[in-house]
Amino acid sequence: MAKSKKSGKGITSREENYSEWYTDLVQKAELADYSPVKGCMVIRPRGYAIWERIRDALDAMIKETGHQNAYFPIFIPESFLKKEAEHVEGFAPECAVVTHAGGSELEEPLVVRPTSETIMYDMFGKWIESYRDLPLLINQWANVVRWEMRTRLFLRTCEFLWQEGHTAHETYEEAEAETLVALEMYRKLAEEWMAVPVFTGVKTDAEKFAGALHTYCIEAMMQDGKSLQSGTSHNLGQNFAKGFDVQFQDREGKLAHVWSTSWGVSTRLMGALIMTHSDDKGLVVPPRLAPDQAVLVPIYRSDEEKQGVLDAAAGVCDSLKKAGIRVFVDDRDQYKPGFKYNEWELKGVPLRLELGPRDLKENKVMIARRDTGDKAPASMDGLDKTVAGLLDEIQKNLFDRAAAYRDALTREVDDYEDFKKKIADEGGFAISNWCGEPACETAIKDETKATIRLIPLEKGEATGECVACGKEGKHRAYFARAY
């Protein structure tokens, strides 16, 4: 027997092995590839074009909310990392270190940034003098490096692309409000653009960012019932301000340390996108993020038919483009229509239009949806509106479908045997009471592989005793196995 059953497209089925399905799909759909540098990926054009759209959507929100982009060095003096105790502990084991440059050994090794708090705060200290310079609202799009032993394309790679917001404020309250502004941007990005429903909430101390007072997050559920942390927003308190001596003259003329935040999402979002919507036939992408929203496949048997069909196809394509739809004609002569259908299914084009001589005669075009597989004829009259309407429908259907799937696997569980069984057999989220003790949290993790993904901002208080230890409950938390 073969080790795994792959489809004609070379993709393992989800049922057979979800993890292999994912890796096959990412490579076969030409989203990303392994590079010769262990743990580092190449983001191929089809993957990068989706990432560009995610980036542009978020970048617009970041600017609308008053933040400005900047760029800080990729190298950080090793000593900087050590100025915040929890921070260095969290990141030092993952650092890549430059020891030589320009042909000689450096006096002080340089760390390739795993995140930029330390290098930014050193500059913030130079720029901030008084409360008039606050809030300072900076964002950076950059590559970062965290040396991981076990990597997976997009989900966990030694180098990844991300944005990191870093802000400084006069008060704790303002910093706290900022972390929630960032969290809301991430929720909107996930739900409205990626069609990925997310839960929002706060992390436990065990799961928070190294150096933060507390960390907010968005968590999405993948098709295999595991949770994927998709974005985080940290209230850093005055920890970094004190480490880097970032002080300002306050409204009373006294010196005070700034209150700061940081928040980021990364190319990991590509993993969330893929594992929320795609299927055994290949990639499924929400229309708002699809580089190509529709492909038109011309169908003909003779040279005579060919010219008429191609001319009509060009006309349809033009009129759709005028309506703002991203469409192209696949007029490659060496491939049969069936081959093309397969290819664009694999690569996730939301709509396929088929146009042959008979369609032309009947003034219609056949339209197939990637999300449902439904296929129906549509009149050439008002085709731009029909196509735009279908794209909206697909966007909505993908979100609704994912939300329904997630909600069916999200349930309140108040019995530990039931908890263990549900986590092991079905996956998904268990909403359960927790005593608030890190030791209990660890014990649950050791026994079930489930961690507390978040404590929701509303209804986060316990309704009874801890699901695991039976002591007095403190929080009502979302537990799941996670990526």
Add this chain to the structure above:
Amino acid sequence: MAKSKKSGKGITSREENYSEWYTDLVQKAELADYSPVKGCMVIRPRGYAIWERIRDALDAMIKETGHQNAYFPIFIPESFLKKEAEHVEGFAPECAVVTHAGGSELEEPLVVRPTSETIMYDMFGKWIESYRDLPLLINQWANVVRWEMRTRLFLRTCEFLWQEGHTAHETYEEAEAETLVALEMYRKLAEEWMAVPVFTGVKTDAEKFAGALHTYCIEAMMQDGKSLQSGTSHNLGQNFAKGFDVQFQDREGKLAHVWSTSWGVSTRLMGALIMTHSDDKGLVVPPRLAPDQAVLVPIYRSDEEKQGVLDAAAGVCDSLKKAGIRVFVDDRDQYKPGFKYNEWELKGVPLRLELGPRDLKENKVMIARRDTGDKAPASMDGLDKTVAGLLDEIQKNLFDRAAAYRDALTREVDDYEDFKKKIADEGGFAISNWCGEPACETAIKDETKATIRLIPLEKGEATGECVACGKEGKHRAYFARAY
């Protein structure tokens, strides 16, 4: 006596010390700053916003000409660099090297990319099978590192941001045509967006890219008469294809190595922009690239006046925004109008609108141009058209002014004594015959500090004997001292 005379803005005058003027301006206008990592800069929000506009303008052209963006790892195995002999010789001395990662020493050191030919060709070899896969037209926006000893903000930094196009073709001719497509994009970017006039041509062997058959370039002249290489496009022949064994099955079914190109522009363009247009008062930015195209400064003496003026200012601002003009009201209460005028002159806002109670009564607004300093009243009626027209005029004036300045300092010189005098006393370009001998080129450089910036694509043939050695002339070249 003080070491240097600085203006009230803290900027050395250009006449006194051009180099200090540049560094003062970049920092005072908050475009960039020195970082704690030697040789690496921080690009501040005002600088980054201009860079984003340069990037977006070029990115649109790159996509229009059929290229796709992708992302490759920042790390390159040291052995890769050695696969092309000239390439390693050119770049090895400048490399930053990661020797440790994840807490242990790496088996093979990783070089932080100084350019990505080698890592890309390794992947191209996996992706390209037949002529149907060609041309492969890839572009990457990324940070690169070249360890320089003497650095200057934007012009020469250890880390910089750039785009690098990398393409593979079936034939030499197609690769050659591609290098010229890239060159033309760079010319358009420089002239139409940055308002920086450039000469285009080919480099001599001494000045070409390490590993290329030949290198095309755009060269701009700065206000101090020195040339700045602002973009390069390389025909790489089959050098990298052979080094990385990138072969394809050609139309006859035979295996052949691809022909390839690479081309790039970087944050160095920011230096070209600044040193072409700015003055002793601060930054001058062409309106197409200015993040803020106009600032409206309200003028009032009493609280009574204030409300009326601010309301009117908001109305003007809204109507200009509706016309697509990037405008803001500087309503900061703690500063006087004169202070604001100074600040926005320093920071390079192309137009300043002044609005006071008398202007309001007369239904007009005072408009001051940053490029000429001219100031004149304009009617409130049709103000959006007036402002849009002025922005176009400024864009054109900046280009024309820079072209006139450059052309006055670009002259044919056929006598070596005259050549030496002109280069030393006036700077600019000397167009002179050259014998084609590298030894003669070096001798000229040693004696005059002038190098051959380019041989033009048209009229590049010598008209007489070599200006320096008197031997038979081969090329008519553009000589200049350069950054």
